Amino acid sequence: MTAAERPAVRELGRPRTRGELLAALQLLAHAGADHTPVVLTSRELGERLGVSQQAADRYLLELERRGLLARSLANRRQRLSLTPEALEVLRGEYRSYRRIFEGPARASIAGEVASGLGEGRYYLSQPGYVVQFAERLGYEPYPGTLNVRIRPSEGRRLVALRDWNGLRIDGFEAGGRTFGGATCYPAKLNGHACHLIRPDRSHYQDVIEFVAKDRLRTRLRLKDGDAVAAEIEER
Amino acid sequence: MTAAERPAVRELGRPRTRGELLAALQLLAHAGADHTPVVLTSRELGERLGVSQQAADRYLLELERRGLLARSLANRRQRLSLTPEALEVLRGEYRSYRRIFEGPARASIAGEVASGLGEGRYYLSQPGYVVQFAERLGYEPYPGTLNVRIRPSEGRRLVALRDWNGLRIDGFEAGGRTFGGATCYPAKLNGHACHLIRPDRSHYQDVIEFVAKDRLRTRLRLKDGDAVAAEIEER
DNA sequence: ATTACTAATCGCCGAGTAA
DNA sequence: TTTACTCGGCGATTAGTAA
Numbered sequence: 001m002t003a004a005e006r007p008a009v010r011e012l013g014r015p016r017t018r019g020e021l022l023a024a025l026q027l028l029a030h031a032g033a034d035h036t037p038v039v040l041t042s043r044e045l046g047e048r049l050g051v052s053q054q055a056a057d058r059y060l061l062e063l064e065r066r067g068l069l070a071r072s073l074a075n076r077r078q079r080l081s082l083t084p085e086a087l088e089v090l091r092g093e094y095r096s097y098r099r100i101f102e103g104p105a106r107a108s109i110a111g112e113v114a115s116g117l118g119e120g121r122y123y124l125s126q127p128g129y130v131v132q133f134a135e136r137l138g139y140e141p142y143p144g145t146l147n148v149r150i151r152p153s154e155g156r157r158l159v160a161l162r163d164w165n166g167l168r169i170d171g172f173e174a175g176g177r178t179f180g181g182a183t184c185y186p187a188k189l190n191g192h193a194c195h196l197i198r199p200d201r202s203h204y205q206d207v208i209e210f211v212a213k214d215r216l217r218t219r220l221r222l223k224d225g226d227a228v229a230a231e232i233e234e235r
Numbered sequence: 236m237t238a239a240e241r242p243a244v245r246e247l248g249r250p251r252t253r254g255e256l257l258a259a260l261q262l263l264a265h266a267g268a269d270h271t272p273v274v275l276t277s278r279e280l281g282e283r284l285g286v287s288q289q290a291a292d293r294y295l296l297e298l299e300r301r302g303l304l305a306r307s308l309a310n311r312r313q314r315l316s317l318t319p320e321a322l323e324v325l326r327g328e329y330r331s332y333r334r335i336f337e338g339p340a341r342a343s344i345a346g347e348v349a350s351g352l353g354e355g356r357y358y359l360s361q362p363g364y365v366v367q368f369a370e371r372l373g374y375e376p377y378p379g380t381l382n383v384r385i386r387p388s389e390g391r392r393l394v395a396l397r398d399w400n401g402l403r404i405d406g407f408e409a410g411g412r413t414f415g416g417a418t419c420y421p422a423k424l425n426g427h428a429c430h431l432i433r434p435d436r437s438h439y440q441d442v443i444e445f446v447a448k449d450r451l452r453t454r455l456r457l458k459d460g461d462a463v464a465a466e467i468e469e470r
Numbered sequence: 471a472t473t474a475c476t477a478a479t480c481g482c483c484g485a486g487t488a489a
Numbered sequence: 490t491t492t493a494c495t496c497g498g499c500g501a502t503t504a505g506t507a508a
Contacts, residue, residue, distance in 0.1 A: 017482090018255075018258060019252075019253045019254010019255060019257060019258070020253075020482095022254060023253065026332070026335070030331070030334070030335065034335060041491070041492090042492070043491085052483070052484045052485085053484090053492090053493095054483075054485080054493075054494090055482080055484070057493060058483090058493085060492095061493080073491090073492075076490070076492070077490095078491085090336075091336065093328075094329075094332035094333060096261060097261070097325065097329035097332055097333075098329060098332075099265070100264045100265065100329065101325075101326065101329050163336070252501090255501095276471090276472070276473090277473070277474085278472085286503090287502070287504085288473090288474095288503095289474080289475090289502075289503060289504080290501080290502060290503075292473065292474060293474085293501085293502090295473095296473095296474080308472090310472090311471065311472040312472070313472085313473075
C-alpha cells in the first residue's frame with residue numbers, strides 16, 4: 001500500500017457522501033460481507049438503508065469505484081464482499097468510537113534488547129520519513145531503532161494494536177524504490193518517553209521496534225539481552 | 236424517556252443527513268464535549284469536517300433542534316456539550332462497530348433464585364408489552380419474571396450490558412399511566428433458553444430478571460435460594 | 471471576531487425505463 | 490426479475506452579508 005492511497009482509503013470523503021457509504025459498509029459487514037460474499041439486491045439494501053433502489057445501487061457503484069467493494073454479477077444476482085480497505089475504514093470508525101467510551105488503550109509488555117539488522121539507520125535517515133517524524137512525533141528521531149524481543153505469547157496481545165489509534169507515517173517513493181508506511185504509538189521504555197514504531201509490512205514476529213530523540217541504547221545504558229519494560233499507549 | 240422518543244433519538248434520519256450529524260457528534264465527543272462544555276467555533280468545526288462554516292453552523296443548529304446538543308452563547312463564543320441522548324446515539328454506533336470486529340459479547344454469571352415483588356405478572360400481562368414480546372422475542376412469555384440475586388461484584392460486570400445490542404421493548408402509555416421500556420438479551424438459565432430482561436429504570440441493584448415461554452420455576456424445578464448459572468449473549 | 475440569515479448554485483434523490 | 494442509466498425536482502451547499 002503506497003502513501004498516496006492511504007488517506008484516500010481512510011477518508012470516505014466529505015460528510016455528505018461519507019454517511020451514506022459508511023452506513024452501507026456497516027450494513028454489509030453485519031450481513032457478513034466482511035468474510036463471505038453475500039447475495040443482496042440493491043432493492044433490499046435500499047429498503048434497509050431507507051433509500052430507493054436507485055440510490056442503493058449508486059452507493060454500491062461508488063463503493064466499487066473506490067475499491068471498497070467487490071461485486072460479482074452472476075445470473076442477475078450480485079454477490080457482494082468487502083475489500084480489506086473497506087474493513088480498514090470500518091476499523092477506523094470502531095477505533096474512533098471505542099476511544100470515546102473506553103478511553104485510550106494501554107498495554108505493558110516486557111522483553112529483552114535484541115540486535116537488529118542495522119536497517120533502521122538506513123530507513124530512518126530517509127528524508128521522506130524524517131519530515132513526517134518531525135511533524136507527527138514532534139522530534140527528529142535518532143537514526144536507528146532499538147529492537148526488543150518479546151515472548152511470542154505477548155506478541156499475540158500486540159495484535160490488538162491494529163485496533164489502536166496511532167500516529168501515521170505514510171509510505172512514499174524515492175530514488176525509484178518504495179518505502180512502506182508505519183504507525184507509531186507513544187511509549188515509555190524503562191520510563192523513558194519514546195515511540196513504538198510498527199511498519200505496515202513488518203519483518204518480525206516477536207520483535208518490536210522503538211524510536212526516540214536520542215540513541216536509546218546509550219541513554220538507557222542498554223546492551224543486548226538486557227530486560228526492558230515497555231508501556232504503550234493509544235494516541 | 237417515553238416510547239415515542241426512543242426511535243427518534245436512536246435514528247439520526249436517512250443516510251443523507253445521518254452521516255454529517257454523526258461525524259459532527261463524533262468530533263465533538265473527541266473534543267471532550269461528551270463530559271465538558273467545549274469552545275469550538277463553527278468555522279473550526281467546518282474546517283475539521285471539510286465543510287463550510289455555514290454548513291457546520293447548520294449542523295449545530297440541527298443537532299440542537301434534535302436535542303442532541305446543548306449550546307450556550309457567551310460573548311460570541313459558543314460552548315458546546317453533548318446531551319445524554321447524543322451519547323446514546325454514539326454508543327449505538329460503538330456497539331454496531333464492535334460487533335463487527337469482536338463478534339457478539341457473552342457473559343456468564345452465577346446467582347441464586349430470589350423472590351420478586353410479584354409485579355412481574357402485572358407488567359408482563361400488559362398487552363402493550365405482550366405484542367412486542369411476541370414480535371421481537373418470538374414468543375409470548377409466561378406472565379412472571381424469575382428473579383436471580385447476584386453478588387454485587389458480579390453486578391458491576393453487568394454494567395457492560397449498556398454496550399450490548401439487545402432486543403428493544405419500547406415503553407408506552409396505557410390507561411393513563413406510563414410503562415417504561417426495557418432491553419432483552421438472549422440467555423440460558425441452567426442451559427434453558429430464555430431472555431434476560433433489563434428495564435430502563437431498574438428497581439434492583441443486584442437482582443436480574445428473566446422471562447421465558449414457560450414458567451421457569453416450574454420448568455427448571457427451582458425454589459428460592461437455589462443456585463443458578465446464567466449465560467447471557469449479545470443479540 | 472463571532473453566529474446565522476438569504477440567495478443562488480450544486481448535486482443527490484427517486485421516477486421512469488432500458489437491457 | 491435483476492442492474493443501472495437519464496433526467497427533472499428539490500434539498501443541501503456555499504457565497505455574501507447582517508447583526
